[in-house]
Amino acid sequence: MIPLEVILYSVLVLMVWSGLYRVTWVFRIAESLIVGLFLGFTIYNGIDIIINRVWNPIVIKGNWINPLWFSVVMGVITWGRFHRSTEFLSRWSLAFLAAIGSALAVSGAIRAQIIAQLVVQVWSYTDLWATLNQIIIFVTMICVLFYFTFSFKQSGAKGGISRLGRLVFMVQLGCTFGTMVMGNFAIPIGIVYELSKPPAFYFTIGAFLIIMLDIILRRVGIELKFPFK
Amino acid sequence: MVEEKKVSGEFPKADRLIFLTFLVLMMIPMIFPIGLPIPISSLSREAFKAVEEVPNGGVILIEENNAFGTLVDIGPGESAFLRHAFEKLVTKDVRIIIYSGSIDGNQISQRFLREYVGLPDPFNTDPTYGKLWVHLGWIPGGETIIAGMVTNMAATAPVDLYGNPTVNMEVFKYVAARAPPIDIINGNDINLFMVVHNTSPDAWIRQWGQYGDPQRGFPHGNQIQIASSAQQASAMVFIQAGQMRSIIGGQRAGAEYELLIQRPGLGASTMDAQNFAHIFGIALIIGANIIFWSQRLKRRSEK
């Protein structure tokens, strides 16, 4: 007896991957299902947070005089965006969110993203290779900053530095792309890992056979019609 | 390249052939495993060393910000790290505080704790829960929460996963007392920070990068991140600046970590397929360029 989990896994994955061959109602159903389930998931977890962090401390525990009311009011007024007369209220809570987020980001950014990046880590008079590397890092950093500064015309010497900056930028993009591919390969590999083991493997064979059948039927001019597009 | 007639809802034939070739190539090492060697990189060794160096009675803070979609990519590293960290709970009396910054991360962390660490469900039936470790559940709010956890953890996470108040928990009292102020948990109480995420490393560097383990030579940034392999390139600058200790980037690094803790799992078993996939990708790039340049030279010679 094939476990239900295996059947479900195989069928759902193959429904989504059918889109690689042709986008049909099979793919569209899987697409709608994932959005729907995620919608339910988000609502469930959102309500859970409000119950745990607002309802329980205020109502169940009876702490009616509570700084949480500030958050509750801020949260409720975001719903003001649904009516023209109360739309202005939702901007107040957006301003609150943006303010807290950006203040925290900026306070960390000055130290971690600006000052720390300008400090030379290793400056050794004995290890010339490490020192040379630090010089190259510093020079490439300046070149890329030049490339991305559009306040002045990039011609002459500035243009040359900017050109070098662009090449270094290409190196960085190459590094990102080269390392990114592993992540993109990992996900289908993980799925293939499951689909290549019996009993899921039988569903994989079934899917291949269905595709072969569709190719043959279309070659002879027969198109299978379904009520859904 | 000759442009093919576009049919609505269908990829061009060349693309479909590429997908089919990829899928078949991936199946071959799965059905007939080869067992190619997996050399271990310095980054994975450094991450392993960071956990090994957590002192007796030390504290590890873990944020789970993973997503279901990247489970296969980041999961091997995450599961191996959790196993390693929870071993220290027993052998070194370490304390662990876990929370999630994403809804998915909350579910994934609980699943991994049950499946890989072997904790009971629900966690509060485990005798060490609340005393040696705690799961604070999902706390939305992005960078604000990352900052809040290292300025005043009890205020940011007043309840745990089950709705129990955290301020009276034995583990919270122990951690708070480690560094002044003794009644508040902040970054100075934490020995090792770990975050699992599928975005960029910046937010945790900004908020956690100032906390470290000065006694062990890491005045700041005793932080490990487990992320996608793409983040390795952007993480190098923070590792060089001493703001982060290491990154376990992607499936390969996860496989390496599994080998380091001597528990090979999903990561290690998929490395043969990764080898094939990379060779296929490189062959596609080189092949496409050969076709491109041969057509270009042919057009030039015809002119």
Added chain:
Amino acid sequence: MEIPIALYIFFSVFMLVRYYFDVGKELADVFTSGVIIVTTFTLLIGAYNLTRYHVKNIQMKRSGWYYGLILLGSAAGFLLLGYTDKAKYLWVQTNVLTTLETAMLSYVGMYMFTAMFRAARTRSLDASVLLFITIILMISMMPVGSIIFPGITPISNWIMQVPNTGATKAFTIGLGLGLLALMVRTWLGIERAYLGRSG
């Protein structure tokens, strides 16, 4: 329009003062935990908007309205399950939602191959440099890469640790300066995008 800007200035300056001068900790904690609750409310707004869109589609029987039925039906069913049978809810989450999400992401990841085949062309010096570095990094990321080409690891490590670090430092500094500039622009009322369309 001035009230939201005033609120932005007040809250952001307060948090900066708290960070640099260590005053107002209790109030800062209230604001920080307030973000969690407000964020949750905004998440629920998104959920409501999506539901409203699909209900309208179904009512007006627009093209593909039946998929909207599947969407809303699965959402309602999943939500109901969460409050009636937690074990089945977790089962559906593990076996259906996780599976679909992984499959969808892998579907998008497959585009990587078509990109390699169609877009990766050495048309110029910049593209050639990018592709050359990509291939070196891909070889080094392969577990057997360092075994087939023993010298690849030190070369790729040097590329990642030196020129890549230099470029990433520039981005990181730019990002930090950009955050600072964005905050100042918001204080001055020049930047209003965060307030939405009518901002």
